[in-house]
Amino acid sequence: MTELLLSESEKTFILHGVQQNFRGDGRTRSEIRPIVMETDIVSHTNGSCHLRLANTDILVGVKTELETPLPAHPDRGRIEFFVDCSANASPAFEGRGGDNLAADISRVLARSYASPEILNLKELCILPGKTCWILYVDILVLEVGGNLYDAVSMAVKAALFSTKVPVVTVSTVDGGEPELDLSDDPHKATRISVQNAPVLVSLSRIGNYCVVDSTPEEENCSSASLLFSVTPKGMLTAVKKIGGGSFQQTSIQAAAKQAVSIGVEVNDKLLQKLQQEEEMGRKREKIGFLL
Amino acid sequence: MPGVDLYRNTGPEGSVDYKIYQEKEDKNLEKRTDRKDHELRKMFLKTGVISHAKGSAFIEVGDTKVEVGVYGPREIPKRSDFSMKGILSCEMKFAPFACSTRRGHQRDSEEIELGLLLKECLESTVRMNLYPKSCIDIFVTVLEDGGGVLAAAITATGMALADAQIDMYDNLVGSCISVNQGRFLADPSLDEEVSCSDAGHEQGNITIGYLNTSEQVVCLFSQGVLSSTSMDTALN
Numbered sequence: 001m002t003e004l005l006l007s008e009s010e011k012t013f014i015l016h017g018v019q020q021n022f023r024g025d026g027r028t029r030s031e032i033r034p035i036v037m038e039t040d041i042v043s044h045t046n047g048s049c050h051l052r053l054a055n056t057d058i059l060v061g062v063k064t065e066l067e068t069p070l071p072a073h074p075d076r077g078r079i080e081f082f083v084d085c086s087a088n089a090s091p092a093f094e095g096r097g098g099d100n101l102a103a104d105i106s107r108v109l110a111r112s113y114a115s116p117e118i119l120n121l122k123e124l125c126i127l128p129g130k131t132c133w134i135l136y137v138d139i140l141v142l143e144v145g146g147n148l149y150d151a152v153s154m155a156v157k158a159a160l161f162s163t164k165v166p167v168v169t170v171s172t173v174d175g176g177e178p179e180l181d182l183s184d185d186p187h188k189a190t191r192i193s194v195q196n197a198p199v200l201v202s203l204s205r206i207g208n209y210c211v212v213d214s215t216p217e218e219e220n221c222s223s224a225s226l227l228f229s230v231t232p233k234g235m236l237t238a239v240k241k242i243g244g245g246s247f248q249q250t251s252i253q254a255a256a257k258q259a260v261s262i263g264v265e266v267n268d269k270l271l272q273k274l275q276q277e278e279e280m281g282r283k284r285e286k287i288g289f290l291l
Numbered sequence: 292m293p294g295v296d297l298y299r300n301t302g303p304e305g306s307v308d309y310k311i312y313q314e315k316e317d318k319n320l321e322k323r324t325d326r327k328d329h330e331l332r333k334m335f336l337k338t339g340v341i342s343h344a345k346g347s348a349f350i351e352v353g354d355t356k357v358e359v360g361v362y363g364p365r366e367i368p369k370r371s372d373f374s375m376k377g378i379l380s381c382e383m384k385f386a387p388f389a390c391s392t393r394r395g396h397q398r399d400s401e402e403i404e405l406g407l408l409l410k411e412c413l414e415s416t417v418r419m420n421l422y423p424k425s426c427i428d429i430f431v432t433v434l435e436d437g438g439g440v441l442a443a444a445i446t447a448t449g450m451a452l453a454d455a456q457i458d459m460y461d462n463l464v465g466s467c468i469s470v471n472q473g474r475f476l477a478d479p480s481l482d483e484e485v486s487c488s489d490a491g492h493e494q495g496n497i498t499i500g501y502l503n504t505s506e507q508v509v510c511l512f513s514q515g516v517l518s519s520t521s522m523d524t525a526l527n
Contacts, residue, residue, distance in 0.1 A: 071307045071308075071311045072308075072311045100403065100407065103400040103403045103404065104403075104404055104407060106400060107400050107401060107403075107404040111514055114514070114515075115515060115516045117516060118516075224411075224415075226511065231516075234518065234519070235516050235517060235518050236495075236513065236516070236517045236518070236519060236522060237495075237515070237516050237517075238513060238514060239497070239511055239512070239513035239517075239522065240408070240511065240512055240513070241408075241411065241508070241509075241510055241511040241512070242411065243411060243414075244411050244414025244415055245414075245415055246415040246502065246505075246507035246508060246509040247507065247508045247509075247511070248506065248507060248508070249506070249508055249526050252508060252511060252526060253522075253523045253526060256519045256522055256523065257519060259519075260519045
């Protein structure tokens with residue numbers, strides 16, 4: 001995305017490194033860079049997460065609002081993804097430049113979370129046909145350091161985990177219009193189950209091998225990437241090829257296996273860490289942006 | 292707000308498709324009545340349908356009708372896009388009456404995504420190094436969605452590019468498979484594609500763009516929940 005100029009020797013160096021399973025920063029082909037994240041840092045949201053994967057910086061805010069359900073699905077709530085590629089992330093994103101990428105990421109997320117098995121939207125319904133919760137997931141890309149899709153999906157999952165949906169009860173229906181009561185206790189809230197929420201794993205093809213979590217230099221060398229959305233159970237909810245290269249059928253199958261094993265592990269560790277953070281309680285010291 | 296149409300009078304916002312109030316008839320999807328699981332629907336392909344375009348193609352597969360027009364190679368409109376390799380631009384649009392529910396006139400995010408997907412699919416197919424400093428524009432219009440739209444669009448685009456006499460590495464075809472409860476249905480119709488996935492079983496669709504002779508997959512797109520073994524079998 002940024003103006004990265006690599007010489008032929010640099011590209012060859014990266015290619016050889018990938019072949020020998022020893023990349024520029026010492027990682028193997030299946031290793032991911034360190035991730036630092038924190039949830040619940042934006043005060044005006046119902047859930048939020050700030051995630052930093054090496055140089056990629058993502059901020060996600062989840063807001064819950066009351067809305068009428070879609071006529072086709074009166075017993076379900078809704079979830080909408082909006083991505084904003086900030087111009088700070090890359091000069092290419094200035095003005096309308098980042099719009100195509102943003103639309104792409106939000107579509108992939110929407111497809112990954114579309115299945116009813118992933119997110120139980122029926123829990124978000126308050127009164128069928130009349131009121132439901134709609135989750136607005138707003139993603140802000142602050143910096144791009146390679147591997148954008150993966151970082152965004154992890155941040156979204158973490159933000160949804162930390163989302164506190166207020167408890168709303170319906171009291172008597174007064175003349176056709178239901179009365180909604182919000183609980184008096186501001187800390188009383190229901191949580192969304194993200195047990196089945198997927199994480200995106202993108203594998204970039206460099207030479208004959210696929211690498212996970214590519215740096216911008218490696219992305220420059222790769223002809224194409226495969227994006228897999230992997231649930232904790234190892235199912236694929238969305239698969240996409242990105243970039244202008246082509247794949248052999250056997251390479252795709254091998255990449256799928258690799259992605260599933262990595263995806264399951266990432267999901268596992270992510271949930272572990274989120275639960276650890278949760279146990280620290282409400283009184284934990286918030287570090288915010290001084291990561 | 293993205294997709295807000297400022298130039299057209301789009302009609303009242305609160306309108307709703309009447310079909311949601313209809314009793315949903317339980318379509319029997321246990322068995323295909325008109326063909327076997329691995330059989331494709333009858334296809335009609337014609338090139339040269341748009342007289343103004345350099346190349347064009349029309350494809351009709353079952354109920355799905357897609358039209359593609361190729362313009363170019365022509366001069367790059369913006370100097371800033373100068374490239375010795377040539378650029379491809381691909382736009383996909385569903386006609387408002389194409390699907391069961393009416394679509395707007397502006398391109399929504401699904402159409403933008405499919406357009407980008409098609410463009411990336413063509414980047415390995417078209418010999419862009421033979422068209423420096425030029426751009427090739429491809430416009431895809433879906434006239435009716437009867438299932439397997441992306442696959443039909445890929446096939447039609449390959450034909451339209453051939454009709455426009457643009458050099459390519461290989462024949463491009465698109466194909467689509469729907470996985471439903473362990474059954475692999477080739478070239479699914481709309482019902483089979485969108486069958487209700489409330490139950491816990493696997494249900495999904497995979498579309499690929501394929502180069503025949505060199506056996507390369509240039510486009511891969513999937514929706515729904517699948518296990519990796521199903522994906523393997525479906526690709527085969």
